[in-house]
């Protein structure tokens with residue numbers, strides 16, 4: 478890949494420069510959260526050091542600077558995901574809050590007893606529980622698209638579930654437990670032939686490849702800043718303007734109103750209608766800087782490099798005796814999940830940490846997807862644009878050492 482200087486990219490991330498237990502940190506827990514480049518850290522600290530103010534509400538210099546920074550960040554995100562208007566970018570706490578907002582505003586508005594909401598068996602709990610709560614409240618039903626043995630969605634089964642009872646399809650772009658890339662464009666087109674809107678949980682999509690919400694024709698697209706090199710506590714709900722205009726506000730408070738009397742309140746225009754209270758202004762500024770950073774690197778080089786890492790990682794893991802990779806979809810991004818029968822996953826993860834290698838072990842907040850494979854836990858190394866082939870070699874070597882030194886007996 479032209480101009481892809483991995484060592485220079487790694488130097489952008491201060492957290493990657495540290496030693497853990499006497500070894501250089503190997504961060505393979507990117508699906509949980511990513512580290513932050515210096516430009517993001519600087520944008521956040523500069524905001525607090527120079528521009529700090531509440532937004533919209535003051536007629537003074539810092540209020541103007543803070544408002545410009547906040548709205549400038551919104552515009553950067555709009556451009557980054559190809560939305561038509563900055564009014565379609567709602568700042569929230571993260572993907573979880575974005576999905577809850579849609580369930581409780583749009584969902585409560587349109588769902589009636591006997592209606593159906595379609596999910597897949599790949600979903601993160603954040604894209605299950607809010608719909609379950611809504612269905613319980615409304616007497617509606619969840620319909621779940623099954624997976625094949627590779628952890629891919631079975632599109633024929635999806636087609637069978639879509640009906641005149643379907644009010645919404647809510648589906649992840651990339652599975653956080655298996656790494657499956659879901660063919661969401663096809664699935665959105667299928668839903669739209671019946672006039673059904675689609676929410677995409679893009680938490681694991683956006684860090685790995687170009688997402689263009691207009692091209693996808695997604696109705697809702699939810700993601701978290703901290704998984705795309707931005708700060709925690711700040712995420713985005715993209716939604717089509719016509720939908721946002723039709724939806725009632727979710728939370729009430731300052732900023733989301735036009736006028737308030739004790740008899741009646743009128744609501745602010747978009748996007749403020751959905752942003753009650755003081756938002757995470759510095760977080761938005763940081764996320765804007767993260768979007769700039771990713772734009773500078775280029776989404777295509779990121780995708781190509783990460784695909785090479787993914788193929789290399791799958792092949793390298795497959796050389797380890799008895800290791801079973803979980804989720805072998807033809808299209809994968811970011812996530813490698815595995816178990817070794819007879820080996821304690823927790824024991825292995827602790828051993829890896831002693832070698833400075835950070836991976837996640839557990840159900841990854843996606844229990845149904847692991848149950849499909851008869852499992853309740855896997856080891857999940859997950860990749861980002863700053864990982865290297867050498868780090869994957871180190872991981873494989875460490876797993877082999879653990880097995881060689883009697884790790885099997887720990888099982």
Ligand code: PMP
Pocket residue numbers: 508509570571572573574601603604649651652653678679680681701842
């Ligand atoms: N959806 C998916 C696919 C995820 O991976 C995650 C985070 N693990 C979430 C939703 C929730 O994101 P957050 O905790 O940042 O709200």
